[in-house]
Amino acid sequence: MEHPSGPVGLEAAEPRAERRPSGTRRVGGIVKPRLSYSRELEIKTTLQELLIYIIFLTDLCILTFGMVNTDMYYLNKVMSNLFLETSVSETDRTSFKTIGSMVDFWKFAEGPLLDGLYWDTWYNNKTLTSHKNSSHVYYENLLLGVAQIRQLKVRNNTCAIYPYFRTFLKECYREYRYVAEDKSDFGLKNGSVWMYSSASSLAPWHWGAMGLYSGGGFTFTLPKSRSESIRKLAFLRRNGWLTRGTRVVFIDFSVYNANINLFCVVRLVVEFPATGGALPSSQFYSVKLLRYVTYYDYFLASCEVIFCLFIFTFIIQEILKVKKLKTEYFKSAWNWLDMLLVSLSIFAIAFNMYRTVEVSLLMESLLSNAYVYPDFYFLAYWQTRYNNMIAINVFFAWIKIFKFISFNKTMTQLSSTLSRCAKDIIGFAIMFFIIFFAYAQLGYLVFGSQVDEFSTFQNCIFTQFRIVLGDFNFASIEQANRILGPIYFITFVFFVFFVLLSYNKALVKLRLKKSKMEDLYPAGGSLQSMKTKGHSASKTDDALKLSRRSSVDEKGYLKSPQLQKWKETLHQKYHSAENKELAMAPQDQVSPQEFQQLFRYATELEKRLNEVNAKLSRVLKGMPDLKGSPDKKQR
Incomplete structure (x- = not known):
């Protein structure tokens, strides 16, 4: 007697003349939906896209972490300690952080500021002559060009005075506003020190503690030597460069550390509010403006080329998707995320190219004239904003991974929980x-x-x-x-x-909201009534699961026969409705819900048949022993 190697009797049980539905196929003697091919293809395609996207994400992370390192923090720290913590003398503890008036500002400018900018001697008081007309802050950081000091003022009579006090107050200076800014010449009225200078159109405004300040003002630069700087600051102090209308003073300079290839752009700000007094603040930007110096930098350059190729490919894909889906494209949150990532990446590429060209031009002008102020603040400011933008871009790039692993139920628990x-x-x-x-x-x-x-x-x-x-x-x-x-x-x-x-x-x-059990079991009492009262199948299943969990003993059996009866009734109605829907559905079209149900039935059936086949195989192996047994011979 021959026995089939597959599931027993399955081929014989199916009549030859019976034709399977067009949407099914036979695998191992089991009828399975052909739609599983589409599901498998979808998963395979998704995994391929995920692999490609992980390569892109790795490349992006290499680029972003190549822009930031711990040396930036230490450079900012030593510069802030030097210019913010250093006091005037042992007896006068005035420092930048303790500036509280215009008198304190001049003490700081003529003392700790110049001490920090001009390092002319070694620690043993030997004069440094190796670098003429140059200063090395902390002996390691080259001062680029010279420092610049700039102030903004407001006009007199820019605020309203109550009539009773007009006889006592002849001057009134309000808080800083661009419309109230004083641009007229004052003092000696010669040179940029006493005459207003307009800012370039690309100069960023400064957001201070008391207001938003424009990029223009009354400016001057410090000389290359410490002695000349002392004389110039003393001259300006005696001639009243700071007035009652002064609202803010900026001190800007930049240093370059060749050991770590970093620029440190420093801005010290002292605001003089309309209330009187002074509010000091500071900004230290350590940035890497010279991109390609070491071999690792050239490796990053190759990663940048790969990044550009990825972005170019993504742009083409998104354009094709928009043409295909049209308005439907904008209804998906994932598509909006894709557009955001592509837009930020395009801006990053454009800024990177602009920054490289602009730094080259600034370097040329700096080397040609070392007695001017090189405005690296503009580049450092936007480089910092660029780093922030890239950080946000990397964050959303990681979030996009959920788009590719959404086919896995475990991975979608968070989104399912939030949606519920x-x-x-x-x-x-x-x-x-x-x-x-x-x-x-x-x-x-x-x-x-x-x-x-x-x-x-x-x-x-x-x-x-x-x-x-x-x-x-x-x-x-x-x-x-x-x-x-x-x-x-x-x-x-x-x-x-x-x-x-x-x-x-x-x-x-307070009986203002139903509990979870009351929400699942409405007034009336039974689970069966939930179907007749319009409750959804999913909600009924939730109620059934909850009732099962709350009504079983330690062995897992239902305590109440009524609950078992409810379960059977619900399953009969639910499956009869599903079978009716499947029978009415076209043979060549299967909905995702129907496919999931069919696939679950087929998987369960195949599992049970395999178990039966394994048991029959064990029985058949023992049949020859039965033929030769003594009991058989006696019979």
């Missing part, structure tokens, strides 16, 4: 931010004039987030207002922690 709880998150966010911004406005109006953390509305928002995280200064709030301070703090903590963060449970307790 989106309504709850939005509802909670609306309630939370209504309370949050109400308290932010209250804190700004009550404590804004006395507490630094509440001095602006933006600071109030960040301060309240810090309170939520447990970082707060209750003493300053209480000192600002002994009555409203504690009330504000206690009620804010109460509403945020004890109401908003537990609002779901509170609503259930």
Whole structure:
């Protein structure tokens, strides 16, 4: 007797005259949908695209990490310590950080500033003569050209004076605004020191603590020698270069460290607000403007070429997708992400080319005249913004990986979870931010004039987030207002922690919201009634799963026969409806839901038949022993 090697009796069970549906195929004696070919092809194509994209992402990461290194941090640190922490003398502890008036500014400019810019002697007081007309800050950083000092002023009578005080006040200078900027000559009225100089059209405005400042102003440069710089600063101080209308002073200079091939562009800013006093701030940009020096730089150049080829390919792909899908293309969030990545990459390529050309031109002008101020601030400013843009680009590039692994159920748990709880998150966010911004406005109006953390509305928002995280200064709030301070703090903590963060449970307790069990089991009681009352199959299945989990014993058997009856009724209705839909569907078209159901049935059937086949094989192997057994002979 011959036995089939495959599943037993399956070939015989199928009549020869019976024709299989056009949308199926036979694999190992089992009828499977041909749509599985499309699924397999889709997965294979997706994996190929994922592999190519990982190569692109690796290339992008190499480029971005090649732009940043730890030397940038250390260069910024030593420069900030030199120009911000150094005091005038042992007796006069005035430093840049402690500047509080115009007198302090002149002390810093004629003392620590010049000490930091001009390194003429070695640590043993020997004169450095190896580099004529040049200064090496910390002996390692070459001062490029000379430093520039610039100020912006506002006009007199730019603010309104109350009539009762007009007899006492003849001058009035408001806070800085571009429309109130004073561009008229003053003082000795000769040279750029006393005459206004316009900024180039590409010069970035400076965003300070008290305002947004333009790129023009009254400027002068320091000489190459320390002694001449001291005389020039003293001359300007005696002739009143800083006036009541002065609102900000900028000190700009740049150094280059050949050991690590980095430029450090420094801007020291002192703002003189309309309230009086002075507010110092600083910016240190360590950037790599000379791109191709070492062998590693040329390796990065090859990575840049590969990056450009990838972007060119992506552009063509997106254009073809737009032509094919037209308006449907813009309905997908992944397509918008692709456009964002391509746009940022194109801007990065264009800026990289512009930066390379501009640095070459600046270097040529610097080498031709070392007595002028080389404006590297413009390039350093945009290089920093470029680095920030690339960082965002890399972030979204990593997020795009979810697009390629979405076929895996495990990988889509996060998106599925967020989509399921989106309504709850939005509802909670609306309630939370209504309370949050109400308290932010209250804190700004009550404590804004006395507490630094509440001095602006933006600071109030960040301060309240810090309170939520447990970082707060209750003493300053209480000192600002002994009555409203504690009330504000206690009620804010109460509403945020004890109401908003537990609002779901509170609503259930107050019978304002149904619990999860009540939502799955509506009034009426049975799971069977859920179908008749219009509940979806997915919601019914969730209820069935929940009832199964809550109604089984330690062995996994249902405790209640009624639950088993509900289960059988639901499965009969659900499967009969599915079979009816499958019968009515065209033979050559299968929906994704139908394919998943068929594929699940076929997989389960193949698994069971393989088990039967394995058992029959073991039985057949033992049949010859039965023929030769003593019992058989006796019979």
